[in-house]
Amino acid sequence: MIKYKLVLLRHGEGAWNKENRFCSWVDQKLSSDGIKEAQNAGKLLKSLGFEFDLVFTSILTRSIQTAWLVLEEMGQEWVPIQKSWRLNERHYGALIGLNRAEMALNHGEEQVKIWRRSYDVAPPPITESHPYYNEIYNDRRYKSCDVPEDKLPKAESLKEVLQRLLPYWNEKIVPELKSGKTILISAHGNSARALLKHLEGISDEYIANVTLPTGVPVLLELDENLHPLSPHQFLGDQEAIQAAIKKVEDQGKVKPTEKK
Numbered sequence: 396m397i398k399y400k401l402v403l404l405r406h407g408e409g410a411w412n413k414e415n416r417f418c419s420w421v422d423q424k425l426s427s428d429g430i431k432e433a434q435n436a437g438k439l440l441k442s443l444g445f446e447f448d449l450v451f452t453s454i455l456t457r458s459i460q461t462a463w464l465v466l467e468e469m470g471q472e473w474v475p476i477q478k479s480w481r482l483n484e485r486h487y488g489a490l491i492g493l494n495r496a497e498m499a500l501n502h503g504e505e506q507v508k509i510w511r512r513s514y515d516v517a518p519p520p521i522t523e524s525h526p527y528y529n530e531i532y533n534d535r536r537y538k539s540c541d542v543p544e545d546k547l548p549k550a551e552s553l554k555e556v557l558q559r560l561l562p563y564w565n566e567k568i569v570p571e572l573k574s575g576k577t578i579l580i581s582a583h584g585n586s587a588r589a590l591l592k593h594l595e596g597i598s599d600e601y602i603a604n605v606t607l608p609t610g611v612p613v614l615l616e617l618d619e620n621l622h623p624l625s626p627h628q629f630l631g632d633q634e635a636i637q638a639a640i641k642k643v644e645d646q647g648k649v650k651p652t653e654k655k
């Protein structure tokens with residue numbers, strides 16, 4: 396019997412999603428298309444009758460802005476929002492800001508796939524000479540995290556994302572779910588993938604095949620032990636969702652015009 400409902404959402408498109416750059420811990424607002432995606436997600440969730448009691452987001456603007464737009468569309472602006480760096484996107488280290496298609500041209504599509512989708516391979520760490528290092532680590536939002544600044548990651552594999560996310564899931568989100576609240580988590584491609592892997596018991600190998608498009612709500616129906624009763628469901632137009640998934644997967648390929 397369905398006991399708990401959880402909706403996971405990768406935020407709407409940001410400027411760097413459009414430019415095909417690894418965004419990760421660089422803070423970006425939604426693009427105009429991303430705003431529409433978030434609003435459409437809200438309309439869809441409203442039409443399906445969802446009533447949220449609590450929303451969790453990362454501390455990156457694109458996930459917060461998405462949550463606001465979804466709640467606004469649903470007429471549920473009053474619903475509390477809790478934020479944590481532990482829901483942030485995976486830290487892409489030295490790859491932050493780089494264009495995936497150019498990386499594929501220079502390093503090969505296979506290497507880019509390993510960096511993007513392998514479970515336990517972390518990209519090279521970000522160093523102080525990186526153009527976005529100061530923007531990230533001097534940002535006030537990282538001074539009030541539940542770990543000291545020097546313990547914040549400098550690069551993460553998906554496995555490491557799950558390791559930093561799990562304490563938050565277990566200590567903050569699970570008790571709220573178990574108290575009967577319907578919860579929306581507005582997060583990121585890889586923090587949401589890490590959580591899906593945990594909840595659905597997806598293998599280290601198979602998780603490489605799981606891709607989340609922006610702005611598409613993912614429904615998980617859980618039993619009393621928080622085990623999924625069925626595979627996760629993408630909500631919305633299934634054909635459009637499959638096309639959006641393919642688009643995300645193709646971001647790591649060399650542009651056809653540049654193929655030799």
Ligand SMILES: O=C(OP(=O)(O)O)[C@H](O)COP(=O)(O)O
Nearest residue numbers: 416417418419484511583584585
């Ligand atoms: O910032 C990112 O994800 P997000 O748009 O979900 O926040 C990453 O750059 C996603 O990159 P990926 O799809 O290559 O793992």
